[in-house]
Amino acid sequence: xxxxxxxxxxxxxxxxxxxxxxxxxxxxxxxxxxxxxxxxxxxxxxxxxxxxxxxxxxxxxxxxxxxxxxxxxxxxxxxxxxxxxxxxxxxxxxxxxxxxxxxxxxxxxxxxxxxxxxxxxxxxxxxxxxxxxxxxxxxxxxxxxxxxxxxxxxxxxxxxxxxxxxxxxxxxxxxxxxxxxxxxxxxxxxxxxxxxxxxxxxxxxxxxxxxxxxxxxxxxxxxxxxxxxxxxxxxxxxxxxxxxxxxxxxxxxxxxxxxxxxxxxxxxxxxx
Amino acid sequence: xxxxxxxxxxxxxxxxxxxxxxxxxxxxxxxxxxxxxxxxxxxxxxxxxxxxxxxxxxxxxxxxxxxxxxxxxxxxxxxxxxxxxxxxxxxxxxxxxxxxxxxxxxxxxxxxxxxxxxxxxxxxxxxxxxxxxxxxxxxxxxxxxxxxxxxxxxxxxxxxxxxxxxxxxxxxxxxxxxxxxxxxxxxxxxxxxxxxxxxxxxxxxxxxxxxxxxxxxxxxxxxxxxxxxxxxxxxxxxxxxxxxxxxxxxxxxxxxxxxxxxxxxxxxxxxxxxxxxxxxxxxxxxxxxxxxxxxxxxxxxxxxxxxxxxxxxxxxxxxxxxxxxxxxxxxxxxxxxxxxxxxxxxxxxxxxxxxx
Numbered sequence: 001x002x003x004x005x006x007x008x009x010x011x012x013x014x015x016x017x018x019x020x021x022x023x024x025x026x027x028x029x030x031x032x033x034x035x036x037x038x039x040x041x042x043x044x045x046x047x048x049x050x051x052x053x054x055x056x057x058x059x060x061x062x063x064x065x066x067x068x069x070x071x072x073x074x075x076x077x078x079x080x081x082x083x084x085x086x087x088x089x090x091x092x093x094x095x096x097x098x099x100x101x102x103x104x105x106x107x108x109x110x111x112x113x114x115x116x117x118x119x120x121x122x123x124x125x126x127x128x129x130x131x132x133x134x135x136x137x138x139x140x141x142x143x144x145x146x147x148x149x150x151x152x153x154x155x156x157x158x159x160x161x162x163x164x165x166x167x168x169x170x171x172x173x174x175x176x177x178x179x180x181x182x183x184x185x186x187x188x189x190x191x192x193x194x195x196x197x198x199x200x201x202x203x204x205x206x207x208x209x210x211x212x213x214x215x216x217x218x219x220x221x222x223x224x225x226x227x228x229x230x231x232x233x234x235x236x237x238x239x240x241x242x243x244x245x246x247x248x249x250x251x252x253x254x255x256x257x258x259x260x261x262x263x264x265x266x267x268x269x270x271x272x
Numbered sequence: 273x274x275x276x277x278x279x280x281x282x283x284x285x286x287x288x289x290x291x292x293x294x295x296x297x298x299x300x301x302x303x304x305x306x307x308x309x310x311x312x313x314x315x316x317x318x319x320x321x322x323x324x325x326x327x328x329x330x331x332x333x334x335x336x337x338x339x340x341x342x343x344x345x346x347x348x349x350x351x352x353x354x355x356x357x358x359x360x361x362x363x364x365x366x367x368x369x370x371x372x373x374x375x376x377x378x379x380x381x382x383x384x385x386x387x388x389x390x391x392x393x394x395x396x397x398x399x400x401x402x403x404x405x406x407x408x409x410x411x412x413x414x415x416x417x418x419x420x421x422x423x424x425x426x427x428x429x430x431x432x433x434x435x436x437x438x439x440x441x442x443x444x445x446x447x448x449x450x451x452x453x454x455x456x457x458x459x460x461x462x463x464x465x466x467x468x469x470x471x472x473x474x475x476x477x478x479x480x481x482x483x484x485x486x487x488x489x490x491x492x493x494x495x496x497x498x499x500x501x502x503x504x505x506x507x508x509x510x511x512x513x514x515x516x517x518x519x520x521x522x523x524x525x526x527x528x529x530x531x532x533x534x535x536x537x538x539x540x541x542x543x544x545x546x547x548x549x550x551x552x553x554x555x556x557x558x559x560x561x562x563x564x565x566x567x568x569x570x571x572x573x574x575x576x577x578x579x580x581x582x583x584x585x586x587x588x589x590x591x592x593x594x595x596x597x598x599x600x601x602x603x604x605x606x607x608x609x610x611x612x613x614x615x616x617x618x619x620x621x622x623x624x625x626x627x628x
Contacts, residue, residue: 004357005389006536006547048541052563074563088543207566233568234560236536240387242552243533244560246582249589254387268506272568 005239008045008090014065016085019151023116024081025057025069030091033063038127039098039120039230039258043238044068044076045090046083052076053095053235055257057119059126066091069119069151095238096257099124099202099228105134108194112213113142114185114205118151120230121204125159132164139192140167143185143209147171147178166193185209186216196221204230211271214261224262231256231270276454276461277468279440285460286443287326287334289453290365294402296326297348299337299368306342308414308604316413316486323348323368336436337368338410339424340599344529345373346380349397352526352551355539356393363400367434370408372417372597374429376529379587379595383532393549402449405430409475411483414600416613418483419492422598425476435472442472490613493620498584498594502577505619511573514615517608518555518572524602524610525553530583530595533559554579580615 011034015027036042041055052074058067072081083089109128113121121140128138140159144150150169160167174182181188185205201222203213210229217227233245233252240254248267250256255263264270278286290296304320321337348366384394408415408424417424426433432453433444442464445454454461493501525531535552538545552559555575561567569575587595596612603611 004392004547006356006549047543048538048545050538051536077563232562234562236534236552239389241383241391241532242535243383243554243582244535244552246578246586249586269568272566 006237008043008092011089011091013083013085013087013089019069020149023069023071023151025067027065027067028089028091029065034066035063036060036094037098038123040094040096041257042091042093042095046076046079047088047090049076049079053238055120055123057122060123061130069116071116093238096253097255099258101127104200106136108136108199109138110192110194110199110201111138111140112185112189112201112203113140114209115144115149116151117205118142121202122152124202129162138165139194141185141188141192142169143172144169145172147175186212189216189220200226200228202228207232207271224265225260227261229259229261229264231259274445275464275469276443276445277440277464278443278461282460284331286457289457290402291326293363294365295362296365297323297367298326298329298334299341300324300329300333301335304342306604310413317410318412321368323366336406336434339408339412339415340370340372341368344527344601345369345376346529348401349380349394354549355546356549357547359393359396361397361400363402365402365404367404369403369405369430371405371423371426372599373529374405374426375422375597377429379530380532382591403430404432404434406434407436407476409436409479412600414603415483415598416487416490416492416600417598418480419487420495420594420596420598424479424483437468437471442468491617492613493616495594497620498616499588501616501619501623502580502584504623506577508619508622510615510618510622511577514610515573515576518576518610519607520555520557520572521607522553522555523605525555526551527601527605529597529599529601554582
């Protein structure tokens, strides 16, 4: 019998970074070099608990380790959040279709993130930064519930200082410690300096946020083929076999997780 | 393809020859708990057939099943719960397979052998499975293969096929594996005569005609409109109406020969847990639930609709044919009397028959 396609390879936790009270970034060192394209996902095994899908948040150019930014929200992730440096996990993948960097060349790129949805977008940003000459400009609009929920707190200001890069963070609910913008991320998408008629927009966040950001982007003049969305669905195999992640005539694991709104717009209840 | 005549008296010799190389499964008649009731009950046969291991049955019990067995054929290719890292089985030979089952195997093959990665356990088992199919001289009330242009007799997709005729069977020998076996059975096989072949054709015509007469009352939509009616019926009230009697047993899913969904799991909570593949079902409440609790298919009617969209939109869009072979197993198993034929008919009528 050939190799078991559902069997993970071992990966040791090399570093754990606390992003917020509920979100940690885990740097893993797999047994062997691990290649992925930005936006593709992996299945992560927490031994004795099970698997869950995550999109790496690290630079795909780094082959000997990868990082996953994960919120403590379910069975697998709550156990994961109790683990320590040196503990062993399993990974398999990468799976699915990531961000089509080729299609972004020469264009303005508007990236809209919500909450822990900034994780896959960080990987995308690293990829864009390493070939920044290929792109016209990169504008990031990141929305977080409160200032305490913001991930990558030290990186965000650094990114904002880069040439051709513009970053704005907004929180839904302000507080005395927050001096930045207050308001849903949909309120900071006007006047971004992006040419809406020719730009590509990349959105990742909770389904409700993606829905209203998509509607806003359409209002601003984006065309459905230029809006890229990351679909979160229940997944098990990652290979288009187990049947859980059907979206219309697609499987999110195989045809996505990154879809254009053009692919999804005629499918019922995509935001549920 | 070569066709021979095999006498009833020699059938056991055929089985014994297969048993030398394979774990052989043969059909037996059995009482099952499935009690599908309908008007004009006496008109059609209602006996049930199961496949049992040849080595474990009394030889008198072995029978030619007149229609498909109770269990889906896919149960011999993926087990409901299994360690996917292991394959140490003898090759298996399955008798009693019908054309509906062969149609369903196309779906299973496309899932487990298609795509970028082949499922190695399925492939190993599939490669080591000999299919001995048979014509259906009769059909159950729930059988509706002909509604989707699937005939109750196979002409491809098998290794051997048996067509009952007079005091024996016509034996089609299709694959290389089957040819080698047939060669060793020269003594009991005689080449089929033209008369025998036309006798079989007449029997096949007869069952086609009888089934078409039976199906007329059910008004099942043709396969060409299936995708269209499940899509146009998305907001139909049919789903809510029909789901009322569902008890969420998932019998329809687990007995379905085209269903393939599974869940990867661990066999224990230890760190050295082995990976298992379990059959999963889209009528189960948590099928699409994600971490944090969101569930796109949170209500039962949404899950029923999802099942139809998967069968009649997804597969038609991706493969060009529906994931339903018309075996009627789901109708028979349903304690809530939910009937796939009726749902399709209602969807069709809502779209095409204007209400006055």
